[in-house]
Amino acid sequence: MSSLLLNLGHWIDCTEVEGPGKRFAIWTQGCHIRCVDCCNPELLPFVPNKLVKVDEMVRRIRAAHEQHGIEGITLLGGEPMIQARNLSVLAREVRQLGLTVVLFTGYVIGPDRRLPDGGAELLAQCDLVIDGPYVPSRREKKRNWVGSTNQRFHYLTPAYDSVIETAAQYRNGVEIRLDASGQAMLNGFPF
Ligand code: SF4
Known part of the structure; x- marks a missing residue:
């Protein structure tokens, strides 16, 4: 159990356009x-x-798993690495539920790269990391979920492999939700 705080923009209990399968x-x-x-x-x-x-x-997340059958969570931002230490605690608990963890980060990861405090701990709890900043001049046209060709998929566990990058079942798309006040929220791949 952890009373550590996260500073979040928003979340969606179940989406199908922010990584493979149904995700929180x-x-x-x-x-x-x-x-x-x-x-x-x-x-x-x-x-x-x-x-x-x-x-x-x-x-x-546990409730979303029971209600929607999500297969995991996706962390994106904003920059999740800035809150890596507390997110690593969340990710560890999520994996104990049998769910996967996907992370989108603008940092470039690798052996000679420095990460914020807790970055290594967060990576240790991830199944898939998609790294690198978005570079509009290098617009991606083939792979799912990424905006530019410099961004890389890192498969840190056997949960996923490179098949997902171009699998038709995961085509890029957007979802639009209306809240109780009628305000629209759009998520997914905007291009
Ligand atoms: S696209 Fe770039 S600037 Fe925007 S949240 Fe991601 S890393 Fe930050």
């Missing part, structure tokens, strides 16, 4: 990388947004 997607608040044409500019400022305990997110 979590957008973190705050990113300093500042890619040109970032599609989530509201998530860039380092301001408190939705402050949620790790325990509460685990409870929501």
Whole structure:
């Protein structure tokens, strides 16, 4: 059990356009990388947004698993690596539920790369990492979920393999939701 806090932009209990299969997607608040044409500019400022305990997110993820049959979570942003230590605690608990963890990060990972505090611990809990900043001049046209050709898939466990990158069953798309006030929320691949 953990009362550690996460600063989140928003989350969706079940989406099919943020990684393989049905997933609980979590957008973190705050990113300093500042890619040109970032599609989530509201998530860039380092301001408190939705402050949620790790325990509460685990409870929501467990409920989504029971209700929707999600196969895992996706962490994206904002920049999840900025909150890597607390997210690693969340990711460890999620994997104990038998679910997978997918991470999108603007950092480039590798043996000679430095990561924020807790970065190695977070990577140790991930099944798949998609890394690198979005570079509009290198627009991706073939692979699922990535915006530019510099971004790489890292398969850190046997849960997934490169077949998912172009598998037709995971075609890029968008989902649109309306909340109770009639406000629309769009997620997925915007291009
Ligand atoms: S890393 Fe992601 S959230 Fe940060 S600026 Fe780039 S696209 Fe936007």
